[in-house]
Amino acid sequence: MTVEPPVLLALDLAGTFAFGLNGALTAVRTARLDVVGVVALGMITALGGGVIRDVLIGSIPPATFRDWRYFALAAAGGLIAFALSRRLHRLETPIMVLDAIGLSVFAVIGASKALAFGLGIGPAVLLGMVTGVGGGTIRDTLVQRIPSVLHSDLYAIPALVGAAITVAAVRAGVYSLPAALGAATVCFVIRMLGVHYRLNAPEPPGTSGHRGSPRDDA
């Protein structure tokens, strides 16, 4: 519906693949699943955020059901993660970078699409974030984990910032490929800083003392 430039489309497809890979890998580590479960969770991670967005803005059937490349890339990511699950630990950094690219592009494209379907500023920003974090949230819920977006290193906030810049650019009439890439880059940089410095959003007063992130267990 909304025509995104080829560069954004390429990044969107790359993000879909990265989310499929990353989602399936998380699934393999968390729960004992068969190949159907692993690939299904990879695909849900890759496509879930966009499907929620499209259902809420009325873009039916969802975009991922109309372009076979999304399906194919999400499934390919899931299958590769299944096959190589024992070796993928070594690739943790590239996978995490790809995941951050996916988050950034999904947030920008999600916000832009919500505006194109007539939603207001606030809902468009929110739906940009949901596009980025929705798939991983469904995956975590299905494997009985509290969604990592709710408690770990900055994840929702960079998506919110990227979506907000996108919405501001569209409303200011300056949305274009450089603007979109700029918004995605800001999201990406905040996310990488969050990972690198293990930044977290503030916790409720009185609880921060005894907090342990999963990584502290190691």
Place this chain on the structure above:
Amino acid sequence: MTVEPPVLLALDLAGTFAFGLNGALTAVRTARLDVVGVVALGMITALGGGVIRDVLIGSIPPATFRDWRYFALAAAGGLIAFALSRRLHRLETPIMVLDAIGLSVFAVIGASKALAFGLGIGPAVLLGMVTGVGGGTIRDTLVQRIPSVLHSDLYAIPALVGAAITVAAVRAGVYSLPAALGAATVCFVIRMLGVHYRLNAPEPPGTSGHRGSPRDDA
């Protein structure tokens, strides 16, 4: 779409705030979350039931995406709960009363809106209940708790009764502000009686002996 009287709108907004507060507070107690997680769960609790209803009846984008006040009140409830989480225990009774008001108003407005979108009697009653209990169910699922509506003090039943009275009033041609307030009041009273006397819906034969409600742990 359906024009509700100002009193109902005011109660609807009050219910949204109460659900945001209550949902975020439940989240703080159940799981270790950061501010994003707490506010997100407050908003999901406050807005989730209405969003499910609107998706199922085809009111897209959902009403809460078209009126910034719902967003603002849900987020405000979540932020207040986050900031005051250590002191809110003392406010348990008023919060619970506000929650019951939200449940009652959501059930009545949900059923009335479903009828306005052409649904039948049974689905409208069900969607009234879903509007009331849907947000809390999503919240509980995300923080890995069995949704309280499935096992604790009368919660779904008062919502069903309130929705059924609403549907009956609409079909009888006597739906008006007093009828809506009457239906909401019946729901509210049943809910408060359930809380006060710790009433529960019947359990499967043979299991009631060894049941312990969460409150019995104290």
Place this chain on the structure above:
Amino acid sequence: MTVEPPVLLALDLAGTFAFGLNGALTAVRTARLDVVGVVALGMITALGGGVIRDVLIGSIPPATFRDWRYFALAAAGGLIAFALSRRLHRLETPIMVLDAIGLSVFAVIGASKALAFGLGIGPAVLLGMVTGVGGGTIRDTLVQRIPSVLHSDLYAIPALVGAAITVAAVRAGVYSLPAALGAATVCFVIRMLGVHYRLNAPEPPGTSGHRGSPRDDA
């Protein structure tokens, strides 16, 4: 919307009843729930897959909200399971057979309906599977179990095969009652073979050694 032959409708209704019974029974065994929770989970199991499909293809309100018989049969299944929960162990085989019938018919009807709403081949196959497994997945998530479709005896694969045969028949112009029953029968047979021989889809390399299915605990 799509006119299915009476035999398929009868099987669809039988599947709905079986899913309601089976879903409620699973709920009773897994978690301590009251009558509202048990019946709600039975209905969610029976109706959830079709509702997800209808939301994604834009058939709003969902078919199960337009035909009271689905509601009635799903609720009846849930109530019977609640009342007889202690005796239903003895009926495990017939319940499992009914469940497999439901899976098969739902997969065929789901795929056929998705095509009728203009979806492509891949999405139609996927939505056929989702129609079959969606309700049970929501149920398992609500009672805090990893959805059985993700890890246990062949469940998703027979649904995929049945949906794929359906889509092939429609595209080849030979979809008819015998073709639909044939596709459902193939799904049913694969499912029953999976149960009988405890077949599972492959697991990630290196994990199959220490796997224990729930049944091995006995």
